[in-house]
Amino acid sequence: MYQIDDLTKTYRQGKRVVRALKDVSLTIGDGELVAVQGPTGGGKSTLLQMLGGLDRPTSGTVKLDGKDLAGMSDTQLTAARAETIGFVFQNFNLIPTLTALENVETALVPSKIARQSRTARALAALDSVGLGDRGDHLPGELSGGQQQRVAIARALVKNPKVLLADEPTGNLDEETRDEIVDLMVGLWKEQGLTVVLVTHDSVVAARTPRRLRIAKGAMKELPPR
Amino acid sequence: MFFTYLRRELRNRRKQTVVVAIGLAVAIALVIVVNAVSTGVKDAQSEVLESVYGVGTDITVDQPAEGPGEGGGPGRFDFGEGEGEANEDGTRELAQDRLSTAMGSTPFDASALETVAALDHVSGVAATLGLQNMSFSGEMPDMEEGDGPVTMQMGPDGSGQGSAGGSSFEIEQFTITGVDPDATAVGPLTTAEVADGRTLEAGDKNVAVLDATYAEQQELAVGDTITVGGKDLETVGTVSSTTGDGVATASDAYLPLATAQTLADLADQVTDVYVQVDSAENVDAVAAAIEDELPDASVSTQSDLAEGVTGSLSTASDLISTLGTWLSGIVLAAAFGLAILFTVSGVNRRTRELGTLKAIGWSKGRVVGQVAGESVVQGLIGGAVGLALGALAVWAVNLAGITLSGASGGLTMGGPMPAGAVQGGDTPPDGGGAFGERADAFADAGNAVDIVLQAPVSLWIVLAAIGLAVLGGLLAGVVGGQRAAKLRPAEALRSLA
Numbered sequence: 001m002y003q004i005d006d007l008t009k010t011y012r013q014g015k016r017v018v019r020a021l022k023d024v025s026l027t028i029g030d031g032e033l034v035a036v037q038g039p040t041g042g043g044k045s046t047l048l049q050m051l052g053g054l055d056r057p058t059s060g061t062v063k064l065d066g067k068d069l070a071g072m073s074d075t076q077l078t079a080a081r082a083e084t085i086g087f088v089f090q091n092f093n094l095i096p097t098l099t100a101l102e103n104v105e106t107a108l109v110p111s112k113i114a115r116q117s118r119t120a121r122a123l124a125a126l127d128s129v130g131l132g133d134r135g136d137h138l139p140g141e142l143s144g145g146q147q148q149r150v151a152i153a154r155a156l157v158k159n160p161k162v163l164l165a166d167e168p169t170g171n172l173d174e175e176t177r178d179e180i181v182d183l184m185v186g187l188w189k190e191q192g193l194t195v196v197l198v199t200h201d202s203v204v205a206a207r208t209p210r211r212l213r214i215a216k217g218a219m220k221e222l223p224p225r
Numbered sequence: 226m227f228f229t230y231l232r233r234e235l236r237n238r239r240k241q242t243v244v245v246a247i248g249l250a251v252a253i254a255l256v257i258v259v260n261a262v263s264t265g266v267k268d269a270q271s272e273v274l275e276s277v278y279g280v281g282t283d284i285t286v287d288q289p290a291e292g293p294g295e296g297g298g299p300g301r302f303d304f305g306e307g308e309g310e311a312n313e314d315g316t317r318e319l320a321q322d323r324l325s326t327a328m329g330s331t332p333f334d335a336s337a338l339e340t341v342a343a344l345d346h347v348s349g350v351a352a353t354l355g356l357q358n359m360s361f362s363g364e365m366p367d368m369e370e371g372d373g374p375v376t377m378q379m380g381p382d383g384s385g386q387g388s389a390g391g392s393s394f395e396i397e398q399f400t401i402t403g404v405d406p407d408a409t410a411v412g413p414l415t416t417a418e419v420a421d422g423r424t425l426e427a428g429d430k431n432v433a434v435l436d437a438t439y440a441e442q443q444e445l446a447v448g449d450t451i452t453v454g455g456k457d458l459e460t461v462g463t464v465s466s467t468t469g470d471g472v473a474t475a476s477d478a479y480l481p482l483a484t485a486q487t488l489a490d491l492a493d494q495v496t497d498v499y500v501q502v503d504s505a506e507n508v509d510a511v512a513a514a515i516e517d518e519l520p521d522a523s524v525s526t527q528s529d530l531a532e533g534v535t536g537s538l539s540t541a542s543d544l545i546s547t548l549g550t551w552l553s554g555i556v557l558a559a560a561f562g563l564a565i566l567f568t569v570s571g572v573n574r575r576t577r578e579l580g581t582l583k584a585i586g587w588s589k590g591r592v593v594g595q596v597a598g599e600s601v602v603q604g605l606i607g608g609a610v611g612l613a614l615g616a617l618a619v620w621a622v623n624l625a626g627i628t629l630s631g632a633s634g635g636l637t638m639g640g641p642m643p644a645g646a647v648q649g650g651d652t653p654p655d656g657g658g659a660f661g662e663r664a665d666a667f668a669d670a671g672n673a674v675d676i677v678l679q680a681p682v683s684l685w686i687v688l689a690a691i692g693l694a695v696l697g698g699l700l701a702g703v704v705g706g707q708r709a710a711k712l713r714p715a716e717a718l719r720s721l722a
């Protein structure tokens with residue numbers, strides 16, 4: 001699914017140049033579930049942004065299904081994010097003024113699907129995360145775990161090939177964390193998705209068959225447990 | 226989704242929406258009021274001008290007076306020794322009618338009418354002869370026995386009265402306009418309607434039509450005679466102004482042009498030419514052409530004449546064109562600034578939200594469209610409230626019935642003078658009545674008209690107001706949208722991580 005070669009990303013922070021990723025090379029196969037661990041500021045989120053086409057590398061290539069994301073135009077990257085890549089964020093990032101159902105529908109807006117079909121698919125996605133009866137609730141009326149479920153439904157409603165999750169359990173208590181991890185692992189098994197899960201939580205990482213570690217921008221493969 | 230999201234956002238940011246909408250509403254209302262009042266003032270100015278120059282006159286041509294000549298001007302009465310009837314008490318009964326051109330104007334050859342009529346884009350012309358008739362009647366000391374100066378005093382009706390050294394006399398004057406009964410398209414009678422009897426007709430000779438207000442003042446009616454230049458003329462009708470109740474027409478009396486020319490001994494002479502132009506855009510060109518053809522003439526367009534309107538109308542016009550315009554401009558700019566500021570601050574607050582939408586595949590255009598759409602709707606709400614506010618304010622202005630007084634600038638523009646307005650002067654030792662210093666007094670008199678301000682709200686100003694509101698919203702949307710467009714999803718998400 002992903003072929004990453006010599007990926008380097010540097011930022012300028014004032015007069016200081018920060019190397020977030022240093023010559024990272026990596027292959028992630030179709031249908032893999034990979035956890036990326038590491039300390040805060042080590043480069044985990046930067047790697048995820050490169051995989052999701054949210055940012056461009058300073059050097060190196062990030063190929064998704066053989067196509068280099070770095071070489072794509074903004075319009076092509078937008079289309080890739082709309083069709084192929086699903087995101088789940090630590091803070092859920094739901095639109096506070098839209099209901100759970102409408103939040104899920106936002107992911108289908110770029111596809112220009114007819115309203116009726118869009119609503120039906122959004123309802124089905126909410127159902128698949130166990131929130132079929134909460135469609136008309138605003139995010140503020142839902143618990144953290146429920147909000148993250150809505151975010152997962154939003155990521156999956158467009159049937160993406162890849163699911164990228166950035167600390168999806170970072171803001172949840174242990175019980176809810178386990179529910180969310182169960183849900184994600186279940187969906188991965190069920191739908192055959194490629195999932196890259198950034199986490200600093202070893203318990204979460206332990207649930208994945210493959211673990212990577214990034215520290216100071218350098219990547220290392222961890223042995224399977 | 227666009228409208229759902231838009232509606233929810235505006236409802237969620239109710240306070241901001243209300244502040245922006247109120248800002249725009251106040252600005253739009255102000256623009257509407259200033260425009261409506263400005264149009265009302267312009268209409269009032271046109272009404273004042275129409276009361277003098279008639280409907281449809283685009284240009285007037287006259288020849289300014291060169292100043293009083295020898296003999297003290299047209300108001301001077303000369304009495305020869307032994308003239309009049311001697312009384313037993315040593316005084317002499319004297320009476321004299323004097324017909325002359327109206328103060329401030331000089332007669333010129335009537336061929337100017339043909340010259341102007343032959344010009345391109347001229348669709349109608351009419352010539353008039355403006356005259357004033359002054360009548361002196363009273364007793365004066367016999368010249369051989371006369372001692373001391375004679376003092377003149379203005380009576381309450383404007384007529385001149387005097388008494389000194391045993392003299393007692395009255396001076397009455399009224400204005401006359403000689404008009405061509407065939408020329409009905411332009412001219413002073415286009416704003417006059419028959420009050421009684423009939424108006425002048427082709428073939429009329431030695432007859433007069435009186436202004437109804439003047440006739441009432443002088444207790445004259447159809448069938449009575451008036452004396453003009455010493456000749457009695459039959460009154461065949463009275464006319465009143467169509468520009469308002471109680472408004473006097475341009476002149477006290479109207480005579481057939483040929484009769485007026487004969488009585489004033491001004492054959493083939495006129496004092497004013499009224500010109501109608503086929504289209505407003507040709508007015509300046511025609512005025513320039515007339516100036517070329519008639520270099521001695523004074524040519525005035527409607528806008529020149531409007532500048533000559535004086536009184537509270539002129540003050541209102543100045544106030545609207547300066548303070549009103551500046552105020553609405555400043556408030557409009559402030560409202561636009563407020564809308565932009567709030568929109569940009571809204572985008573900054575929604576960095577994560579908009580960044581997330583971009584991350585899940587919303588295009589730049591869709592995100593910008595969403596932000597701009599919200600601003601435009603805010604603008605439309607402001608526009609709608611502003612329209613209602615503006616309409617209410619204009620309604621209040623109209624209800625208040627503000628009366629503006631306007632004068633056409635008097636003789637300097639060829640306008641009429643009020644009946645009987647005469648200022649007396651000292652009689653020189655030789656006994657001749659000298660009234661030649663009256664020009665200044667007449668110059669300010671003009672044709673004062675009271676007009677109730679009616680501020681109209683036209684369709685185009687409604688459309689312009691909505692346009693301004695949308696423009697304000699769009700400006701805010703474009704600035705806010707540009708900020709949203711520049712937002713890179715990674716940075717948006719990173720900044721909040």
